[in-house]
Amino acid sequence: MTSFKLGFRLFSQNSFINSLLALELLLVFLLCASLTATISFLIQAQKDLSPTQKQKFVYYMPNTNRTIRDGNTFVKQKDEVLLNKYPELISVGHAIPVSFETDAEALPNRFTFRAYNTEMINGVKTKMKDGSWFMHDAPEGCIPLVVTDSNIPVGTIINAYNRKLSLEISFYVTGIAKSPFYYYDSGRSGDRLGSNDILELYKAKESSDFTGVFNYEQVKGFDYEKIDMTVNRYLYFEYETDSDVYSSYKEELKFDGFIADSASIREVDYEFYITTLKNELPEILCLFIISMVGLMSIAIMNISRMIPTFGIYAVCGCSKKTNLRIISVYLAIITAVSLSASFVFMILCKKLDFEYFSAITVSNFYALLGLSVFIYIVTMIFVILRFKKNSLRKMISDN
Amino acid sequence: MIKIDGLFKTYNKGKANQVNALSDFNISVYEGDFVAIMGPSGAGKSTLLHIIGCVEDFDSGDVVIDGKKIDELNDTELSKFRNKTIGTVFQDFALMNDCTVLDNVELPLLFSGVKRKKRMQLCDKALNMVGMSELKRRNVLELSGGQRQRVAIARAIVNSPKIILADEPTGALDSITSKQIMNMLKKINENAVTVIVVTHEREIAEFCKRTIIISDGKTVSNVRA
Ligand SMILES: Nc1ncnc2c1ncn2[C@@H]1O[C@H](COP(=O)(O)OP(=O)(O)O)[C@@H](O)[C@H]1O
Numbered sequence A: 001m002t003s004f005k006l007g008f009r010l011f012s013q014n015s016f017i018n019s020l021l022a023l024e025l026l027l028v029f030l031l032c033a034s035l036t037a038t039i040s041f042l043i044q045a046q047k048d049l050s051p052t053q054k055q056k057f058v059y060y061m062p063n064t065n066r067t068i069r070d071g072n073t074f075v076k077q078k079d080e081v082l083l084n085k086y087p088e089l090i091s092v093g094h095a096i097p098v099s100f101e102t103d104a105e106a107l108p109n110r111f112t113f114r115a116y117n118t119e120m121i122n123g124v125k126t127k128m129k130d131g132s133w134f135m136h137d138a139p140e141g142c143i144p145l146v147v148t149d150s151n152i153p154v155g156t157i158i159n160a161y162n163r164k165l166s167l168e169i170s171f172y173v174t175g176i177a178k179s180p181f182y183y184y185d186s187g188r189s190g191d192r193l194g195s196n197d198i199l200e201l202y203k204a205k206e207s208s209d210f211t212g213v214f215n216y217e218q219v220k221g222f223d224y225e226k227i228d229m230t231v232n233r234y235l236y237f238e239y240e241t242d243s244d245v246y247s248s249y250k251e252e253l254k255f256d257g258f259i260a261d262s263a264s265i266r267e268v269d270y271e272f273y274i275t276t277l278k279n280e281l282p283e284i285l286c287l288f289i290i291s292m293v294g295l296m297s298i299a300i301m302n303i304s305r306m307i308p309t310f311g312i313y314a315v316c317g318c319s320k321k322t323n324l325r326i327i328s329v330y331l332a333i334i335t336a337v338s339l340s341a342s343f344v345f346m347i348l349c350k351k352l353d354f355e356y357f358s359a360i361t362v363s364n365f366y367a368l369l370g371l372s373v374f375i376y377i378v379t380m381i382f383v384i385l386r387f388k389k390n391s392l393r394k395m396i397s398d399n
Numbered sequence B: 001m002i003k004i005d006g007l008f009k010t011y012n013k014g015k016a017n018q019v020n021a022l023s024d025f026n027i028s029v030y031e032g033d034f035v036a037i038m039g040p041s042g043a044g045k046s047t048l049l050h051i052i053g054c055v056e057d058f059d060s061g062d063v064v065i066d067g068k069k070i071d072e073l074n075d076t077e078l079s080k081f082r083n084k085t086i087g088t089v090f091q092d093f094a095l096m097n098d099c100t101v102l103d104n105v106e107l108p109l110l111f112s113g114v115k116r117k118k119r120m121q122l123c124d125k126a127l128n129m130v131g132m133s134e135l136k137r138r139n140v141l142e143l144s145g146g147q148r149q150r151v152a153i154a155r156a157i158v159n160s161p162k163i164i165l166a167d168e169p170t171g172a173l174d175s176i177t178s179k180q181i182m183n184m185l186k187k188i189n190e191n192a193v194t195v196i197v198v199t200h201e202r203e204i205a206e207f208c209k210r211t212i213i214i215s216d217g218k219t220v221s222n223v224r225a
């Protein structure tokens, strides 16, 4: 009872400094949480790219004259040339990002749809949440469209236009793809060609990430040669990627500048994640150590300030055990304050849809508890050492 | 009540700034005694009081207080001893500055587990005795030196200890306030409480039953008034 009373008094007496301490705890917690969120995102992204089925396809032909990491230069080749060179090849898939604008209220003003050719449409199988991937049943004058997970229902008609290409299309939503949705796209990251360039992970979440897929061959006047620069080609084989035929072509394809199958892309990608992590790990560790040291010094400075008070308590008949109990209560209050503050913060983030902190979930509270235990241990060790080292008279004369 | 034999206390032992604060110091104080301890500055008066008050350890010697050898007590026993047997008034008061008078005075009662109602009664009694009951809700920082001195005394007496130790309780006060404080200690002594006062003023010492003069950490004379 006495411990509670005095522990609470320690907190309330200097509520400003104590709130600062709680805030610092919260900040360090957020920092740690966002770091773990980053790492877990990388790991999750890696997991999402793990193989699900054997492929019969996927060679990616990037834009003209691009150099990849091993120094090879890609030279764009016509579909006919490819078909001649690789007799086992049965088709060439196209995937072209096309940006559109719309006046529809439920949609962002601008978004990018993927224009696939029929080979591509048939080659890619995506799990559906609603409707169908095969887009036959659109009303007269409408182009079937599969959108990513969004609040647009099947049957919606979207009027979209692209001024540069003089395209004006009425899309009819025939299906909604399940999230995560992998779409085929050209890379944004310059010369690095990883699986992000070919199998871009799409997580339907932000409305700006809204995307859709349609068959450009169904659009009259869609001149794909006109935007050929951005066409990505996918070669389809009769044979799966673990077959001997595939293996015999592998080197030649590579020499021609095609990216390998998704298994080897994944390897490249994995390397990328590891190097990214390796590059960022020192930074992460530094931040972590700095914040830990900061937290530790704040905790120690804070408790040093109170040493005379503990001395006075002792003079008045408080045993060391009771003193430590009082400090425990005091620290528990700080923890409770920062826990509730972070709870409020989390709710706010959820309400405001603040993406950066969306990774902070209830489980991250364990991290905060861990930090509190850390502060508790540091403070206790410090106090116990002070109790050991100095006589009571010394403790109170610091007053 | 207090029996000290061959007490040695050295600060900064083995270092260049070593100080022998007390060497082979002896003193006996009887129950109900009212002792003034006098001596020049640096003689070891405060050190002695701190050792008796169990807030400072010592190197060697026998210190027996209320029948207990204090160097044989563990932390819990020592705390209880400080709580129930001894009330110390420090030279610099040792009050919690950002708290109220009441917060300070009730501390010893809190640690001996006295219930709230009883605690308030006892605090009122002690504060009445030092004439501070009007100001019990005041913050210590708002008080004058004399008032703080009274609060420190109230805290020392609130748990009815057998021994009161006061280190220069009038050091920073004018002569009228000093006399009031000494009269207060005298009244406390009349209730069979042993009182030891450190001072360097002769008039203050005259309030006491006897005076012990120490110099260079040794008892020089033991005068019965
Ligand atoms: N904490 C300390 N560290 C080192 N020396 C001390 C300490 N406290 C007191 N002293 C020294 O011990 C001697 C006795 O001090 P003290 O008991 O305070 O004397 P008094 O109260 O009689 O003036 C002095 O020489 C003083 O400098």
Ligand SMILES: [Mg+2]
Binding pocket: B045, B046, B047, B091, B167
């Ligand atoms: Mg002194």
